[in-house]
Amino acid sequence: SQQGEEDPQALSIQEGENATMNCSYKTSINNLQWYRQNSGRGLVHLILIRSNEREKHSGRLRVTLDTSKKSSSLLITASRAADTASYFCATDPLSGGYNKLIFGAGTRLAVHP
Amino acid sequence: EAEVAQSPRYKITEKSQAVAFWCDPISGHATLYWYRQILGQGPELLVQFQDESVVDDSQLPKDRFSAERLKGVDSTLKIQPAELGDSAMYLCASRPGGSWEQFFGPGTRLTVL
Numbered sequence A: 001s002q003q004g005e006e007d008p009q010a011l012s013i014q015e016g017e018n019a020t021m022n023c024s025y026k027t028s029i030n031n032l033q034w035y036r037q038n039s040g041r042g043l044v045h046l047i048l049i050r051s052n053e054r055e056k057h058s059g060r061l062r063v064t065l066d067t068s069k070k071s072s073s074l075l076i077t078a079s080r081a082a083d084t085a086s087y088f089c090a091t092d093p094l095s096g097g098y099n100k101l102i103f104g105a106g107t108r109l110a111v112h113p
Numbered sequence B: 001e002a003e004v005a006q007s008p009r010y011k012i013t014e015k016s017q018a019v020a021f022w023c024d025p026i027s028g029h030a031t032l033y034w035y036r037q038i039l040g041q042g043p044e045l046l047v048q049f050q051d052e053s054v055v056d057d058s059q060l061p062k063d064r065f066s067a068e069r070l071k072g073v074d075s076t077l078k079i080q081p082a083e084l085g086d087s088a089m090y091l092c093a094s095r096p097g098g099s100w101e102q103f104f105g106p107g108t109r110l111t112v113l
Helices: none
Strands: A005-007 A010-014 A019-024 A028-035 A043-050 A054-058 A060-065 A071-076 A084-094 A107-112 B005-007 B009-012 B019-024 B031-037 B044-050 B052-058 B066-067 B073-078 B088-097 B108-112
Touching: A005 A084, A010 A019, A019 A107, A019 B108, A028 A060, A028 A071, A043 A054, A043 A071, A054 A084, A071 A084, A071 B009, B005 B088, B009 B019, B019 B108, B031 B073, B044 B066, B044 B073, B073 B088
Parallel strands: A010 A107, B009 B108
Antiparallel strands: A005 A019, A019 A071, A028 A043, A028 A084, A054 A060, A060 A071, A084 A107, B005 B019, B019 B073, B031 B044, B031 B088, B044 B052, B066 B073, B088 B108
């Protein structure tokens, strides 16, 4: 079963624009993570935000977390063609035990030169 | 830089045949995960190991799937017999103690004909 739902399912932008992806989840969490997946490849960890944090930055990435609304957003600023990939949010549920992640269905981002 | 290794990268098989996938996690990572990712969806956890012990296999179809990590290092996931619906990407990930981040291998793309 998948807990997270990403919105939009697909996003197409021009280089230099910002890309915003949203994630909603259902149960209380320890943390929420974002991963990137290039076509046909494995996932790469981007950023983690703990349940007691509201915002976090890493380079061109900005993540927010609203535990009252059970939602998170990932902002990629000044996008590049190399950012073209699928982006997944993954939640570490409080009741799940053993640090297992539940992934959403992902947002497919296309950045055009 | 250490990486999670998986083989084979691609596997084509006919239904009712047996298939096996191999994963070698990053050295020192005690936790190992197997995920299945259907095209267009996020990864779904099949089984989680802590050292050589299974700590979560609630989503593993045990009538046809089996997984082992005999010495707590590399792992094998087996499907017997394969069904058409098993066509997917099978991803292995490992996680070091004290970290929530998971490191993914490149995956094995399985096609069942």
